[in-house]
Amino acid sequence: MLGLQSGFITRVKEKNPSAVGTHCILHRDVLNVAIKLVNFIKAGALNSRLFTLLCKDMESEHEALLFHTNVQWLSKGNMLGRLYELREEVAIFLDLQHKTDLHDKFMSEGFLLSLAYLVDTFEALDAVNLKLQGKNIIIIMHHDIIRAFLAKLDLWKSRVQNGNTACFSNLDSALSNKHLEPEFKKQIITHLTDLKAEFIRYFPDIDEKREAWKFIRNPFHCDVADISEEVQEEFLELKFNSTAEEDFKELDLETFWIKYLPVYPLISRQALRILTMFGSTYLCEAAFSILVAAKTKYRNRLKNVEGDLRCAISGIRPRIQHLVAQKQCQASH
Template sequence: MKLFFDAGGIQWENVCGVCTDSAPAMLGSKSGFQAKVKMLAPQAKVTHCMIHRYALACKTLSLSLKKVLEVVIKIVNYIKAGALNTRMFKELYKDMNAEHETLLYYTAVRWLSKGNVLNRVFELRAEVKHFLNLQGKHDLLQHYEEELWNERPAYLADIFEQQNQLNLKLQGRATNIIIFHDHLRGFVAKLQNWHRKVNTGNIAMFERMSELQDSMGKEFDPVLKNDILEHLQSLELEFHKYFPDLDDNEAKIVRNPFSVNVCVASMPEAMQDEFLDLRNDSFAKDTFEEKSLTEFWVGMGRYPNISQIAIRVLLPSSSTYLCEAGFSTLLNIKSKQRNRLHVEDDLRCALTDSTTDTPSGS
């Protein structure tokens, strides 16, 4: 990387942040990539990708719910393990007028995988059970006879769908640490609200489980209730563990310097008067209401010390989404059939936000 920077004339003192995944070789504080960057750019802020942290926080499951997930994965793997089983299952769901044509494989490295797999298995639960019965797979079929078997996959499908929705909100190009924190704080608040509702016996927010219990005419089982409460509480604890910086004071100042409740005396001396001038700048207030957050701070060069805080908060990448999207685009362009293709120019066109001028009449 140093050779690339030197060849491109990029100055290390201009590096304000580096975002990495959770690999030890990247986050190592002594010999990892993080340490190497800090040697050349001490001012750089090294962060762990927010989406990777979110994926780690969502891994928490109780033993009963983890068992359900493992069984669901075994069922999917059995049905999709061979071409014969796949064709037979396809003919079965055609005969039963099923909504979908196939099951989905679980892949641990794909962020949305668990939710999509559970949702599909739940929607095709009748077809799956019938197929296992026809195949004589009693070791897998016996789980359908267990108490609360249907309700637990329904809950997992619901909660993972909520997690997938948040994951999608964290993806995209025009994101920053403030947007990430807003979404994450909102989800933690939802977890607390869901915990309160479940504690009173209200499961309306979990649509699949609620509809299933209504159709079966069953009461909310106390064992299932405890499982859900335990899971929601453990999720909240994991979020606080992986995101201890959700209440960052610098981010609050950058998000809205005119309404944030901050003690000026706690700020550095060189920044106090400047911050007070900004808060009482009526032109700056009008600009803040009219423009986006990034555009506003780009125009606040007359407040250099406060603007430096904005640069430290808004400029560094908070996730490796763009890098992951680049790899996905490369795989789509340079396939096995085009493995000798030089993709530099094609990849640049695929990843750029710029558009070309199209001649009239073309």
């Protein structure tokens, strides 16, 4: 299972246009206009300095917009969030620069509402993205996070159907009369439906794996019928082992199954085979980031980076004092 990227919504449209309805053209157009606005202000050094001075004069919380890049997970969501926070400053700047077409489109109520909805949606996707990253997250946790997000999509859709936008904080505050127009409500509902369908397509076995891995999560609350026949007898021995049940309450999953591997090898191997799976590319990408940081232009002749990389990515802390104590500062003549 790969980690999601913050551009997940737009990639649905790019990869498979038929997977979403024509309503997504609205969100896609809003995203394109947002990118165009940021490029207009940030691409030129003069515009960038003038916008910074404007933000300083208005005592804004931020003084610059953010670029995005498709190879960084959270950049697009951060870019939209910063643009929405500085929407008043952007509107004034566009007016001062006589960009009437962009100003009118940006300040229209429909555009700001759609932008607020996109900001909220990308924030939710970014939050899921961060939860999927980390060194000590097993694939079972990944499945739980995805299933929780799918349930949230159903909750949000039911709330929007009732006219409740509390789950989208920016959109809720942007609605002046707290009332969704029927067409905009329909667009949001359809978009959430398609977003869930794309998640299910991206993770097709999300529910099947939950049932298959039930014995790993808690073998003492699992039926023998849910276990494959070749390990059922061994599973029953484990299930009625009171000592193992007490250990299960105190140990984490990996430690528990490793401890009982010599006693119940068949079922423990099945559990450990799942627990040792890589659920995301986080460790690989983290190693590449460390490599980029280590091999800078000042160390461009560094050829053998294995030692540096091993020290940087290892979770074992070196005993510096012990190593130093074993070294003689100056050899005797």
